[in-house]
Amino acid sequence: DTEVTQTPKHLVMGMTNKKSLKCEQHMGHRAMYWYKQKAKKPPELMFVYSYEKLSINESVPSRFSPECPNSSLLNLHLHALQPEDSALYLCASSQGPSGSGSYNEQFFGPGTRLTVL
Amino acid sequence: DQQVKQNSPSLSVQEGRISILNCDYTNSMFDYFLWYKKYPAEGPTFLISISSIKDKNEDGRFTVFLNKSAKHLSLHIVPSQPGDSAVYFCAASSPSDFNKFYFGSGTKLNVKP
Secondary structure: OOOOOEEEEEEEEEOOOEEEEEEEEEEOOOOOEEEOOOOOOOOOOEEEEEEEEOOOOOOOOOOOOEEEEOOOOOEEEEOOOHHOOOOOEEEEEEOOOOOOOOOOEEEEEEOOOEEEE | OOEOOOOOOOEEEEEOOOOEEEEOOOOOOOOOOEEEEEOOOOEEEEEEEEOOOOOEEEEEEEEEEEOOOOOOEEEEOOOOHHHOEEEEEEEEEEEEEEEEEEOOOEEEEEEEE
16 A cells, blocks of 8 residues: 545635544655645645654644654644635645665645635 | 745746756755756756756756856756646755755746647
């Protein structure tokens, strides 16, 4: 299984709603990522989990709350979002850091298209 | 301030010809570079990578060239096929944080039959 899956594919929510995005991989990867991508812009890194611990938080507002329940799952909890948070949210995974710090390509899911009204 | 730039938002090429996609970077600490391909409604798919110890890496129809002195890399696709039509992103990373990739804004390639 070389796939990263994301649910839901599309999500429309109001500014007072609470919702969650889910990501799953079964490749044994130990690093997982959340990216945000606006139209015609590059993916912007939000969070990195390495061995189920949050290792990078790119100064993301607290209305976005990541969670890594186990090595295969990554959630992004959303609360009190703003219309400007509407974007494609991409999850990715990679083998994770080795002792030598070697690079590993990231495998991306198809994304969740989020619209905040 | 974007550290990785793709200055051509789009490129149109005839089937069978060469496609050349360009990417520039500003951070001299970057030493690992990747190209991703993205179809509509799908996530980016890894294509090819190159480490700074090399100046060329080839995989089938895809070749990436790295010019460290110019801080420039390019992706060559030969021969181009209609199925190559997609958005191509370059990305870079540095030893100080190998989990963090900096992406360019993408180039939309259209290969005409």
